[in-house]
Amino acid sequence: MGKFEELYRTHVHAVFRFAMSVVGDRATAEDLTSEAFLALRRNLDTIDESLLPGWLLTVVRNRARDLWRRKSVETRALDDLATLAPAAAAPPAERWILDAPELRPVHRTCLMLRYVHEMTRAEIAAKLGLTDTQVKGHLQYGLALLRKTYKTRESV
Amino acid sequence: MKTPGDGWDREEREALAPMEAELEALRARHAGDPPFDLLRAARADALPPELQARVSAYLDDSEWSRALVDGAFDVEHTLDDAAADRLLARITRSAEPRRPWFSRPYVWAPLAAAATIAIIVTAWPQPRTPPSAAPTAAPAKPESTVARAEPPRFEAQGSIAGLPFDKPDVKLSVAALTWRGPSGSTLVDDLAPALDAYRRSDYARAAQALERVEQRYPSSIEAPFYRGVSLLFLNDYPGAIAELQKAERLNDSTFAPDVAWYLAVAEQRAGNTVAARTHLDALCRTPGPRSGAACDAIKKLDGAR
Numbered sequence: 001m002g003k004f005e006e007l008y009r010t011h012v013h014a015v016f017r018f019a020m021s022v023v024g025d026r027a028t029a030e031d032l033t034s035e036a037f038l039a040l041r042r043n044l045d046t047i048d049e050s051l052l053p054g055w056l057l058t059v060v061r062n063r064a065r066d067l068w069r070r071k072s073v074e075t076r077a078l079d080d081l082a083t084l085a086p087a088a089a090a091p092p093a094e095r096w097i098l099d100a101p102e103l104r105p106v107h108r109t110c111l112m113l114r115y116v117h118e119m120t121r122a123e124i125a126a127k128l129g130l131t132d133t134q135v136k137g138h139l140q141y142g143l144a145l146l147r148k149t150y151k152t153r154e155s156v
Numbered sequence: 157m158k159t160p161g162d163g164w165d166r167e168e169r170e171a172l173a174p175m176e177a178e179l180e181a182l183r184a185r186h187a188g189d190p191p192f193d194l195l196r197a198a199r200a201d202a203l204p205p206e207l208q209a210r211v212s213a214y215l216d217d218s219e220w221s222r223a224l225v226d227g228a229f230d231v232e233h234t235l236d237d238a239a240a241d242r243l244l245a246r247i248t249r250s251a252e253p254r255r256p257w258f259s260r261p262y263v264w265a266p267l268a269a270a271a272t273i274a275i276i277v278t279a280w281p282q283p284r285t286p287p288s289a290a291p292t293a294a295p296a297k298p299e300s301t302v303a304r305a306e307p308p309r310f311e312a313q314g315s316i317a318g319l320p321f322d323k324p325d326v327k328l329s330v331a332a333l334t335w336r337g338p339s340g341s342t343l344v345d346d347l348a349p350a351l352d353a354y355r356r357s358d359y360a361r362a363a364q365a366l367e368r369v370e371q372r373y374p375s376s377i378e379a380p381f382y383r384g385v386s387l388l389f390l391n392d393y394p395g396a397i398a399e400l401q402k403a404e405r406l407n408d409s410t411f412a413p414d415v416a417w418y419l420a421v422a423e424q425r426a427g428n429t430v431a432a433r434t435h436l437d438a439l440c441r442t443p444g445p446r447s448g449a450a451c452d453a454i455k456k457l458d459g460a461r
Contacts, residue, residue: 005244012240020233022200024193030239034247041251064202066329069407070375090185090220093178098223109227112220113192115172116182120163127192129233143171150174 004041011053012037019060024127028067032060102145110138111146189221190214192228199225319421319432319453324385324414326351329377343373351382359386370402377408385418393426413439413446420450433457 015036019029036059040047047055097103097111106128113119113127125135164172172179189195190211197203198211199222215221235243328344350365363386370379384399400419403411416435424432436457439450 008244008247009240012243013235016235017233018200021229021231022197022202024196024228029233030243033235034243034250037243037247038250041247061200061202064197064200065204066408068197068203068207091178091181093175094182094185094220098219105223105226105230107227108223109225109230112224112227115168115179116186117189117192117224118183128228128231130231140167143168146175147171 004044007040007049007052008037011056014053015056015060018057019064020129022060022064023067024129026129029129032063035063036060096146096149100145100149103142107138107142110135111142114139186220189218189224192224195221195225196228199229319424320449321388321421323357323389324418326355326382327410329408329410343369343376343378346372347376347378351378354382354386357389359389362386363390375406377403377406377411380406381411381415381418384415384422388418388422388425391425393422396422397426397428413442413444417446417450420453429457 012033016029016033019032019036020026023029023032036056039059040052040056097108100108103111109128110124113124114121119127121132121135121139124130125132128135130138194203194207194211195215198208198215201208201212203211215225328347346369347366350362350369353359353365354362363383366379366383366386369376370383373379380399380402384396384403387393387396387399397419400415400422403415404419408415416439420432420435420439423429423435433454436450436454439446440454441447
């Protein structure tokens with residue numbers, strides 16, 4: 001196995017995981033991962049191996065920035081971003097979603113995307129790189145907890 | 157009209173019925189939140205600086221948005237062995253140097269065949285015919301079906317000399333390598349015929365093909381840039397300026413110096429020397445691949461006044 005392949009096998013999973021968390025979409029994450037390793041291959045003689053995998057993650061991050069530059073039209077709508085921060089008092093359901101210790105971050109995100117940001121299960125699966133079944137499982141878990149909490153609250 | 161409960165199953169409707177009013181308030185409260193993808197990219201510090209600063213500030217202020225994107229980082233994404241091998245093969249293929257055109261057998265085969273035919277035809281004994289008394293009319297040149305243009309020569313225009321104008325090599329942005337069209341085709345695939353025409357200096361065909369790519373991928377820097385250069389070679393200066401200005405608005409750091417340089421060339425050739433000078437000044441001030449040429453061009457322009 002050559003030096004490049006050895007480095008590839010060592011770091012590809014971490015780089016891909018990072019790319020997935022940045023873009024969510026598997027095909028784009030694979031593209032970004034491949035770009036990062038292509039850059040490594042081209043700089044193999046000069047790169048300090050102790051900088052890996054940070055160096056590769058930086059390439060992914062920079063490529064992702066380039067993709068966002070292309071989306072400048074979409075982001076123009078964010079001109080009033082500062083004024084959009086929620087100002088009204090949060091309803092109790094918000095505090096429950098944010099504070100329930102039994103919820104893992106991914107449960108919380110599925111609940112938020114489904115019942116507040118009104119996405120379908122398929123849309124959530126695509127955004128998070130999960131299967132429909134996984135999303136359904138996370139939602140069922142979150143809903144069961146929510147139901148229990150509300151029953152307790154009503155009985156009090 | 158879509159209502160929040162659309163698409164929910166029975167279990168969801170039953171569980172959420174007691175808190176519907178609260179959920180409605182939550183939806184109203186977060187209706188203007190930035191898109192999930194933007195928040196996630198900001199969390200990974202993967203946005204262009206100005207946007208990153210604004211979205212990060214939003215994330216700092218919004219506990220909800222922070223929790224929303226935390227889930228994206230809580231998922232363990234895996235790449236199985238087959239996918240890792242496939243990706244490695246793709247990287248290896250992309251890293252291989254492209255063979256120069258003259259080393260490709262399909263380039264030489266037709267040339268060799270043509271040369272053989274030419275030798276046979278020349279060497280074949282021809283029947284001698286007496287020279288005709290009256291010269292025959294030269295056969296009309298066949299109309300070329302493809303408009304080819306050479307770079308405009310360096311000519312004095314107004315009071316200043318023309319800017320040097322070479323043909324930029326084809327390069328692709330990172331986005332071009334990662335973009336997919338709606339039908340699954342990639343931007344690179346769709347660009348290929350246009351850029352092949354450009355490489356052959358078939359600028360008319362390149363400009364036509366790039367126009368189609370531009371309509372399909374309005375955010376591609378390659379389409380307006382190479383279309384602008386193609387129009388410049390076709391001496392269509394207003395067209396070139398319009399295309400290069402589109403490329404300039406896309407603000408791609410890889411292409412920016414070239415875009416500015418060819419804009420200066422197009423403006424100068426269109427007689428807009430002030431605009432040309434503005435582009436050259438900016439290029440000269442910013443260290444980069446075109447800054448030396450831009451500073452030299454400014455000296456020449458000033459000397460020509």
